[in-house]
Amino acid sequence: MEHIMMTFLKSKWVLWIILVLAIIGGGYWFFMRSNSASYQFVTVTQGSITETVSVTGNTTPTKSVSLGFQNTGTIAHIYHTLGDHVSAGEVIAELNTANLSAVLQQARASLAFAEANLASLMAGTRQEQLTIDQNAVTQSQMALINAVANAYAVSDGAVHTNVDQFFTNPRTSIATLTFIVPDAMLANKVAQDRIALEPVLTDWSEQVSSPSFSGSDPMAVATQTVQNIAQVSTFLNDVAAVLVKTPLSGSLLATTLATYQSSIATARTNVASALTTLTSAKTALVSAEGALALAKAGSTPESIAAQQAQVEQAQAGVASAEANLQGSQIVAPMSGMVTQQDAKIGQLASSGMPLVSIIGNGGFEVDAGVSETDVGKLAVGDTATMTLDAFPNESFVGSVFYIAPAQTNTQGVISYQIKISFNKVDPRLKSGLTTNIDIQTKHNENVLILPQYAILQNDNGTFVETLVGKAMTTSPITLGIQDQKGNVEILSGVTLGEHVINIGLKKQ
Template sequence: MRKKLGWLLVIILVVGVAGFFTYRALAERNSASATSLQTATVKLGTVTSAISSAGTVRSNQSATISWQTNGKVGEVKAQLGQQVAINEVLASLDANTLSQSIIQAQVELINAQEALEELKKPQPLKIAQAEIALEEAKAELENLLNPSDIAISQAEIAVINAQTAVNEAQKKVDQTKYGRGTDQQIASARASVLMAQDKVANLQEAYDRTPGKPEEDLAKANALANLTAAQNEYKRALAVLNWYLGSPNEEEVNEAYTQLALAKAQLAEAQKTLEKLKNPSAMDIELARAKVEEAQQNLETLKKGPTQAELITAETRLTLAQATLNQAYLTAPFSGAITEVQVLPGDIVSAGKPAFRIDDLSSLFIDLMVSEIDIHQIKVGQSAQITFDAIPGSEYSGTVTQIGLVASVTQGVVNYPVTIKMTNPDEYVLPGMTAAVSIIVAQHENVLVVPNQAIKFSGGQSIVTVLYQGQQIPIQVTVGLTGTSVSEVISDQLREGDTIVINASAAAASTSNFGRPGEGGLGFFGP
């Protein structure tokens, strides 16, 4: 029995000594490894998930302004960098080199403006004339339906007068076959010549008897004036006689026949009118009614004013003329800054030759390409962080404004266009610059965060190793939102302020023993 007890004491002593030295070795190893551990503190913070891409800055709107016709540049008003307003004239062609079509457009523009103004303004005179025409058409119809005795009498008198005019015209035609004047006209003309001749002789005798000179004596001057008047009267009488005695020329003959034809036409019209009054035909009545309707419609049209179609036609004519004339000028299509100038006064230009570039720099945008894997995470309105290699030390912000629906495929890689609007650009950001953009697709605030390197994976579990009193204790966690450097972790056993090991050993990160000492089967330590 004593022998067995001795052996038991020996065994206990050996185990105790071995345990002591084992504990001492482990403590020394833990102490040595602690000096090389990389640790971090569990914090409450914000985790941001972003999708990164690169793109090029562009202006809100950009346009190249080119000449629309040929010519010589006369004046260049816009300069590089100048701010211009919409429709502001930037340059113009020399008026002496304009094409014929533009010169004609200047005249057409004036005519089109006058026509449009005439169409729009009130027409009191034309309305009054239309009212008179309507009353005349109604009276004509009434005369056909119920002719009055007065109307018939007037028509009969018109026929008589027209017949008289025909007779007189016929006499003149007949006279052209013999001479200009009748025997009676020639005799009367001869008598006038003789009387004028005697008057000249008598006044000549009176002038001769009067002493003195006309320029010095009033009586002599009066005698001369009377004599001169008589001589002129004699010349006129003689000219009339000679004309009557002469034969009519070709022009006079033609005029006589023309007057006869006109008189006959007027007689036929008068006879037709009289016949129509006495025996109107159904066709005459129908035509008269149609004339009344036409006059009525014309009056109503004038009172209503121009139709929409008439206004559109007149305005289109004006617009076309103005558009042709505008080819001599270059104007700004929108408000912006002149970013390129390729024209000088005196340049010979042709249609299609560029002259200016204009950019609306009031807003700047960045065009990106995002992979098909990430595109569904992008939403309009998401924020973006923007940096430029060309502007070191500065960070800008932006917002997603547009997501393309059609992909671009390059060597099998599928990307979709995304547009970012910069919210705080400054004078250093210029169109054409390359930008690095991070689009924030998710963000969790006031959550437990740890460095991404501190999260280990073992047996399909996510592990964070807590350092407590020199011991590395693996804690199972659920990983939430992952950012570029930190991740959100969820665990009842992890608290803000805990120290975690980034470079935990494989053994420490093993899933064989979870939990804090001092609680449960393994025990947990307090906060």
């Protein structure tokens, strides 16, 4: 039997039959396998979903202020440095107040003088008093004439000595600086101002050296002198600005530039002092002439009222001088910590220039920028969860309390500033800490949910794919909000428990 079977298997016809059957069976298997599609399905579920907006910001103090001097001057004292805690009302830095103190003393003296005149008027005027008042006028006139002469001498020295040392042909119409200034416009202005000053100084020199100068009308001369000093002061300020902007070079060494700057600073101080002296002399003359006029007029009710006005004017002068003196100090308006201290002793401080910054003791908030696509989702009061790079594995909770009404354009990118408060004060917080923020904008309960990867989006709309029998169909859907995990709220188009095909990607 075994022999018969082996003979049968060795038959050619049997081998051909087996081969054909194998080919037919393999083809059928391949054909059936290629025509049976395999799908993965996602089930429509019901639950809650939260929409969030994620941004990055930085902590900033809730209270902060930048401070500077109200007056221009040289810094004389520094009482608090970087990192110091200060209380409201403490003086942080102070200018040299010698000139301002002198002005205040002069104002107080003028007030005392006006009050004395008022008392004299009310007591009645005697001949002896008239003589004294006349002498006071004469002395005030001479003092004003001397102040004019002094103002000329100081201004002439400031220009011809302090400035002309770095000018070529300074007293001609072709005056130019001896060094190159990057700001050509400012350099040209300084050169033109120098040319314009020369005839002013020449006429001024002729005036004060004239034999008739001492007999001139002192008030008229003083008025012209004030205009001349103003022109000189403007010129010196521009020269100082030029020296600040001038770089060092082979022809302009650091020591030379420092010498020039020191010389101009001295000149500006001297000219300012001369102007103060001139102004004080004018004020004294006006007061003396007023006192004499009142004495001659007698103690009428009108003259007493006029002198009372002089007293009030002098009181205002004292108040102004006191205010200027107070403006020479940087005073802490609130308690906190000094976070910027750029004031240095000997430095020339400009009026209004911020030198000191203070952050208050009221804690911190977070500033961030939100894109224009997300700002419409936000509302004041939205809850924010925050993590700070400085404190890993910790979360902080707060809420949005400010949304800017106008945009911020940074290199063509539009954003809107928002501010977020912390629910709890944390003493570890510092200014400038990087903060990662998740803001909860909407939360819906009992809604239909699908993952994003089961949703098809194209130019025709938004769809899901399902199987009806063995045929795949496309159904339109309406989307709601989306959370950070990729889950999407489905408003219409599917039912709870329905199976949709997991397409695996978002088509564009």
